[in-house]
Amino acid sequence: MDYLLGAERRRSGPLARVVAFILRLALAVLIPLIAFFVLYQGFLFLRAGDAPKWLVAVIAIIWGVGGVAVLYWIFNWLVEMLPDQWTAWLQPFVFIGPAIAILAWYLAVPTVRSFVISLFDRDGLSGAFIGLRNYLTIFTDRQMLQAFRNNILFWIGIATPLTVSFGLLAAVLADRSRWERVAKSLIFMPMAISFVGASVIWNFVYEVKPVGAPQIGLLNAVLTALGGQPQAFTAWTAIAPFNNLFLVIIVLWLQAGYSMTLFSAALKGIPEEILEAARVDGANELQVFFKIMIPYISGTIITVTTTVIIFTLKIFDVVWVMTGGQFGTEVIATQFYRTSFNARNAGLGSAIAIVLFVAVIPVMIYNLRRFKESEAF
Amino acid sequence: MTRLQKLRGPLLVNLALALIVVIWIVPIIGLLVSSFRDRQSVQTTGWWNILPHRAWVASESLDPRAEGLVVDEENRVIEVYGTKTTFDELRQGIDVEGKRVQWVGNWRIGKIEVQERKWQVSWDFTLDNYRQVLGGKDFVYNRPDGTQEVIPGDDMWGAIFNSIAVAVPSTVIPILIAAFAAYGFAWMKFPGRRLLFVLVVALLVVPLQIALIPILQFYNKVQLNGTYLAIWLAHTGFGLPLATYLLFNYISTLPRETLESAFIDGASHFTIFMKMILPLSIPALASFAIFQFLWVWNDYLVALIFLGGDKSLMVVTMRLANIVGDRGQDWHLLTAGAFITMVLPLLVFFGLQRYFVRGLLAGSVKG
Numbered sequence: 001m002d003y004l005l006g007a008e009r010r011r012s013g014p015l016a017r018v019v020a021f022i023l024r025l026a027l028a029v030l031i032p033l034i035a036f037f038v039l040y041q042g043f044l045f046l047r048a049g050d051a052p053k054w055l056v057a058v059i060a061i062i063w064g065v066g067g068v069a070v071l072y073w074i075f076n077w078l079v080e081m082l083p084d085q086w087t088a089w090l091q092p093f094v095f096i097g098p099a100i101a102i103l104a105w106y107l108a109v110p111t112v113r114s115f116v117i118s119l120f121d122r123d124g125l126s127g128a129f130i131g132l133r134n135y136l137t138i139f140t141d142r143q144m145l146q147a148f149r150n151n152i153l154f155w156i157g158i159a160t161p162l163t164v165s166f167g168l169l170a171a172v173l174a175d176r177s178r179w180e181r182v183a184k185s186l187i188f189m190p191m192a193i194s195f196v197g198a199s200v201i202w203n204f205v206y207e208v209k210p211v212g213a214p215q216i217g218l219l220n221a222v223l224t225a226l227g228g229q230p231q232a233f234t235a236w237t238a239i240a241p242f243n244n245l246f247l248v249i250i251v252l253w254l255q256a257g258y259s260m261t262l263f264s265a266a267l268k269g270i271p272e273e274i275l276e277a278a279r280v281d282g283a284n285e286l287q288v289f290f291k292i293m294i295p296y297i298s299g300t301i302i303t304v305t306t307t308v309i310i311f312t313l314k315i316f317d318v319v320w321v322m323t324g325g326q327f328g329t330e331v332i333a334t335q336f337y338r339t340s341f342n343a344r345n346a347g348l349g350s351a352i353a354i355v356l357f358v359a360v361i362p363v364m365i366y367n368l369r370r371f372k373e374s375e376a377f
Numbered sequence: 378m379t380r381l382q383k384l385r386g387p388l389l390v391n392l393a394l395a396l397i398v399v400i401w402i403v404p405i406i407g408l409l410v411s412s413f414r415d416r417q418s419v420q421t422t423g424w425w426n427i428l429p430h431r432a433w434v435a436s437e438s439l440d441p442r443a444e445g446l447v448v449d450e451e452n453r454v455i456e457v458y459g460t461k462t463t464f465d466e467l468r469q470g471i472d473v474e475g476k477r478v479q480w481v482g483n484w485r486i487g488k489i490e491v492q493e494r495k496w497q498v499s500w501d502f503t504l505d506n507y508r509q510v511l512g513g514k515d516f517v518y519n520r521p522d523g524t525q526e527v528i529p530g531d532d533m534w535g536a537i538f539n540s541i542a543v544a545v546p547s548t549v550i551p552i553l554i555a556a557f558a559a560y561g562f563a564w565m566k567f568p569g570r571r572l573l574f575v576l577v578v579a580l581l582v583v584p585l586q587i588a589l590i591p592i593l594q595f596y597n598k599v600q601l602n603g604t605y606l607a608i609w610l611a612h613t614g615f616g617l618p619l620a621t622y623l624l625f626n627y628i629s630t631l632p633r634e635t636l637e638s639a640f641i642d643g644a645s646h647f648t649i650f651m652k653m654i655l656p657l658s659i660p661a662l663a664s665f666a667i668f669q670f671l672w673v674w675n676d677y678l679v680a681l682i683f684l685g686g687d688k689s690l691m692v693v694t695m696r697l698a699n700i701v702g703d704r705g706q707d708w709h710l711l712t713a714g715a716f717i718t719m720v721l722p723l724l725v726f727f728g729l730q731r732y733f734v735r736g737l738l739a740g741s742v743k744g
Binding site (some may be wrong): 043054056057060061064065068069072076080089091092093094095096098099100102103104105106107108109110111113114117124169170173174176177178179183185186187188189190191192193194195196197199200201202203204205207214215216217218221253256258261262265310313314316317320321333336337340341346349350352353354356357360363364367368371 | 402419424542554557558566591606611614615621675694719738
């Protein structure tokens with residue numbers, strides 16, 4: 001279209017040029033207006049939601065995805081109509097602007113806002129300023145201390161090393177077997193299952209019936225067949241706090257596939273010659289594993305460990321659905337949810353979120369350092 | 378190495394691996410099997426009873442009073458096969474000549490069963506559990522004793538549509554936005570480029586909990602709460618750092634010469650992006666798409682907060698969590714419901730596993 005208008009200009013007189021200019025201006029205003037109007041109508045339609053469900057779903061998808069594409073197209077079109085110098089200056093912002101705006105609005109600004117809210121009482125910014133008192137509460141409240149204990153001792157201290165070492169074990173075993181792909185797929189499969197779904201699966205494994213009645217939960221059936229007493233594993237307060245281990249098992253089941261996949265790829269990256277040379281020199285398999293493989297994949301071990309730590313730090317769904325934080329299984333994220341959305345204490349809830357944020361700052365710094373060292377920029 | 382040693386190594390490896398695999402899939406098999414079993418069976422017997430096992434099966438049924446087996450009506454004493462027992466003992470069942478005799482029912486109108494131990498399988502499969510969980514209307518359940526019970530359905534069908542309407546845009550929108558941004562960072566020069574990318578890297582690990590309260594307050598102010606748009610934008614925001622980071626890593630390594638020759642031919646950034654970069658980046662786009670789709674489909678927390686309590690908008694994970702909360706003992710429904718939430722992600726997973734793994738390997742730290 002630009003090309004056509006340009007060709008027109010060369011052939012015609014000043015009047016036609018003015019008309020063309022006005023037309024262009026009108027188009028530049030009209031097209032975005034029409035687009036916004038259509039998008040807004042779509043939004044109203046979706047919000048009303050009287051139409052059949054599948055129709056709403058289809059229109060929602062077209063509206064959402066198409067809307068974003070159309071917005072990009074319009075803004076780019078507007079920028080390209082400007083003089084070349086302006087285009088070169090503005091176009092980068094058309095490309096990265098939306099991403100930066102959303103990142104800022106959904107992550108960066110909320111971080112600052114959460115910090116400010118955390119200095120106020122339960123009504124947030126419209127309440128009273130109470131300084132650091134929310135943080136004092138966090139580090140003295142009995143439930144919060146229990147959450148810290150569980151997050152640090154069970155989730156970071158036990159679940160993380162278990163997931164890492166189990167993944168490594170599975171990767172090494174699979175690497176040497178003939179049915180590597182099938183085995184890896186099956187161990188990896190839980191990664192595709194939601195935490196809520198996994199909670200149902202394991203709740204069923206842990207299901208308990210009264211003594212004497214047939215046990216329909218697998219674990220209790222095995223236990224009673226061996227002569228034991230049936231137990232409500234996650235609610236087994238007699239062994240508290242070690243009933244947390246039964247939640248840890250679920251996360252191990254969910255996450256071991258992730259760590260296995262990364263280790264498997266790393267192991268395949270070790271040059272065969274090095275392994276062969278060590279074996280020829282008389283090293284046994286254990287020595288090869290500890291003296292060559294482990295050092296070689298240490299980078300991957302760090303990556304997997306930090307990822308799993310970050311994941312377990314924020315663990316929520318499994319605990320929420322399995323026990324609701326009862327029986328001494330409270331974690332930071334369930335405390336956050338309960339405080340913010342059940343007790344509606346915005347100040348204290350934000351303070352808990354800030355504690356979570358502070359906990360990942362070391363990882364953030366590590367990432368930034370690695371980025372600085374990289375040659376990408 | 379002797380031949381025996383040579384054989385022993387792989388055997389141990391395969392056995393250990395097989396053990397792990399079995400432990401990993403048995404919980405899922407239990408779920409799947411139970412979801413197809415009759416309600417009564419699920420509640421009273423373990424799912425492994427579908428395998429051949431030995432169990433007491435009634436071979437004969439006697440009416441105790443008609444047969445004159447009750448010898449003392451007042452003290453409830455019964456004589457069977459020449460032995461006198463009390464009612465309480467007989468209810469537990471007593472062993473007589475390798476058979477078991479048991480009183481079934483109450484004292485007034487019960488009967489006596491003679492049971493033999495036989496090999497059997499309990500294959501009482503049904504699709505009722507799925508009908509009930511999927512349907513939005515009331516479901517009539519016929520109890521074994523002939524009475525009926527009306528149970529409200531859980532409308533999982535509706536929830537599946539909601540989940541699709543949430544997950545597809547929540548996957549495509551961040552990809553589109555991130556691809557534009559990744560191209561901008563990789564191929565355009567502008568002030569603040571490095572600083573802005575540092576922001577992206579820093580935000581990679583920010584826990585999304587930190588954003589929930591401020592965004593909820595913002596949504597309340599602009600009345601976005603409980604709309605699809607609200608949750609798309611939230612998922613877009615939370616997925617964008619990883620998407621931008623991954624796509625930048627990929628797009629910045631595309632061969633520079635091809636792009637430069639396109640520039641010389643007079644193509645604009647927009648055309649190059651649409652016609653060359655997007656098609657070339659399909660592997661990276663697919664990797665992230667699977668990642669994000671699974672993440673959004675399986676998400677519970679974000680949906681719980683931004684879709685609110687509106688039943689008509691509930692996604693599958695919320696529906697399932699609701700069944701857990703309301704009817705946590707109804708295993709026939711829970712297992713069917715859980716399997717419904719898993720079908721689509723498992724299909725995506727097995728169909729596109731290669732891309733998923735590639736995405737994982739490219740970086741998998743998400744906030």
